[in-house]
Amino acid sequence: MSNLFAPHYQQMLVANITNEPNNLSANTVSEASDVNDALFIYRNNYIETGIRALSITFPTVLALLGEDAFRNIAKLYLIKHPKDCFDWADYGAMFSAYLFDIDALADTPYIPEVAELDWRLSTIERQQDIDFDADSFALLQNYDAAKLNFVPAPGLQVMNVYFPVQELYSLVHHASPEENEHTKAEGIKNLKILIHSAINNPVLRSIVLWREHYKALFEYCEQMPAKAFESMVNESSVEQVLASFGDDQAAMSQWLQQHIGTRKIYAIATRNKTT
Incomplete structure (x- = not known):
C-alpha cells in the first residue's frame, strides 16, 4: 500500500x-x-x-x-x-x-x-480563574484614581443586542416545571411581543457578561454602566472608568457597590502603564 x-x-x-x-x-x-x-x-x-x-x-x-x-x-x-x-x-x-x-x-x-x-457564555466559563481581593479596594482611598486599574471578573465583557435574548435564554433554561399552562402561555405571548417590537422598532441594548466562580452569568445594563464596563475591559484607569458617570455621584457609587458585591469587579491594582 x-x-x-x-x-x-x-x-x-x-x-x-x-x-x-x-x-x-x-x-x-x-x-x-x-x-x-x-x-x-x-x-x-x-x-x-x-x-x-x-x-x-x-x-x-x-x-x-x-x-x-x-x-x-x-x-x-x-x-x-x-x-x-x-x-x-x-x-x-x-x-x-x-x-x-x-x-x-x-x-x-x-x-x-x-x-x-x-458562544460568549461558553468561552467565559473556560477563562482562567483569578482570586477576589477584597483588601485591594482600600487603594481607592489612598491612591490617585488615575494610577489605578479595576481588575474585572474572568471573561467580563459587554454585548449589544436588539432581541430579548435574556428572556429567550430564560425560556429555555429557567422554565419552572411548576408553572401552569396559563402562565407559560402568557410568558410566550409577552416574548412574541418583545420580538415583534425588536423587528419593527429596533433599539440596541447592552448586556454585561461575567463569571462567578465557574458559572457564566449575564444581565441587561443601562447605558452609563455599560460604558463603564467597556472602559474597564479596555484597561482604562479607575478615573477614566468612573468618568463614564459624569457628575452623577449617586449612580457611580451605586455601580461600584453593586458590582463589587456581585463580583464583576475582582480587585483594584496599580497601573503598570500610562495612557
Missing part, C-alpha cells in the same frame, strides 16, 4: 471529510480505493462529533430550533468551516455569523444573537 501520509492522501482526506470535489488523478483515486470505507467512517464520525460539540456550546439555539433543524444547520457549518483547532470546545466562533446566511431562519431573526450569547 502507498504511504497514507503522502500529500495527495492528505488532500483526499480533507476533500472526503468535507465532501468537497478534488483534482486528484484517476490513478491516485484508484490507489486510495482501499481507504474509502475508512474515510467514510471518519467523515461520519467527524460530523457526529462536531454536531454533538456544537450542541454543547449552543444549547439555547438547539432548544429553540429543535434537534432536527439544529443538526442540519450544524452539519452544513461543519462542512463550510472545517475544524482547525485542537479542542472541540474552541470550535464554533463563526457559528452565529453563519446563521445570518441561513434562509430558513428568516422567521427567527433572533437566533444569531442567541448563538452569540451561547
Whole structure:
C-alpha cells in the first residue's frame, strides 16, 4: 500500500471529510480505493462529533430550533468551516455569523444573537480563574484614581443586542416545571411581543457578561454602566472608568457597590502603564 501520509492522501482526506470535489488523478483515486470505507467512517464520525460539540456550546439555539433543524444547520457549518483547532470546545466562533446566511431562519431573526450569547457564555466559563481581593479596594482611598486599574471578573465583557435574548435564554433554561399552562402561555405571548417590537422598532441594548466562580452569568445594563464596563475591559484607569458617570455621584457609587458585591469587579491594582 502507498504511504497514507503522502500529500495527495492528505488532500483526499480533507476533500472526503468535507465532501468537497478534488483534482486528484484517476490513478491516485484508484490507489486510495482501499481507504474509502475508512474515510467514510471518519467523515461520519467527524460530523457526529462536531454536531454533538456544537450542541454543547449552543444549547439555547438547539432548544429553540429543535434537534432536527439544529443538526442540519450544524452539519452544513461543519462542512463550510472545517475544524482547525485542537479542542472541540474552541470550535464554533463563526457559528452565529453563519446563521445570518441561513434562509430558513428568516422567521427567527433572533437566533444569531442567541448563538452569540451561547458562544460568549461558553468561552467565559473556560477563562482562567483569578482570586477576589477584597483588601485591594482600600487603594481607592489612598491612591490617585488615575494610577489605578479595576481588575474585572474572568471573561467580563459587554454585548449589544436588539432581541430579548435574556428572556429567550430564560425560556429555555429557567422554565419552572411548576408553572401552569396559563402562565407559560402568557410568558410566550409577552416574548412574541418583545420580538415583534425588536423587528419593527429596533433599539440596541447592552448586556454585561461575567463569571462567578465557574458559572457564566449575564444581565441587561443601562447605558452609563455599560460604558463603564467597556472602559474597564479596555484597561482604562479607575478615573477614566468612573468618568463614564459624569457628575452623577449617586449612580457611580451605586455601580461600584453593586458590582463589587456581585463580583464583576475582582480587585483594584496599580497601573503598570500610562495612557
